[in-house]
Amino acid sequence: MRPTLRQFRTGVRKHRNQPMICPLRHRHKSKAEVKRCGELWALLGAGVIKYFVYEPHVVLADVSYKPDFFVVYKDRTEAFEEIKSPHTDKAGGRWAVIQTLWRKHAQHPLRVIHCKRGVLREDRTICPDPK
């Protein structure tokens, strides 16, 4: 049976710090991810997107990275998505390295979506440098 948007909104969390299981049986890391997954599910139902994948595996140079989603639109454009809180987006470390590697080595845009007080909003798109 097709899951409903309501089911995405009430994603199951068994314990604190445990992943949240969405109606599509993904093990999400946050409520924001579950919410975005529900939005993508609605876009799929509306025919805007062809399909989407949760946590696709990407290798940038020799660094392994799993963005949150890979989305293929009806018009065949493709993009990856990373859901961040504005706070964790500012933190450097591995995420800073990934962004640099993305510009250098990736083939598709990476959309950075911020979640602030439960509201999702695209912050920016990291585009690969022209090869």
Ligand SMILES: [Zn+2]
């Ligand atoms: Zn999901």
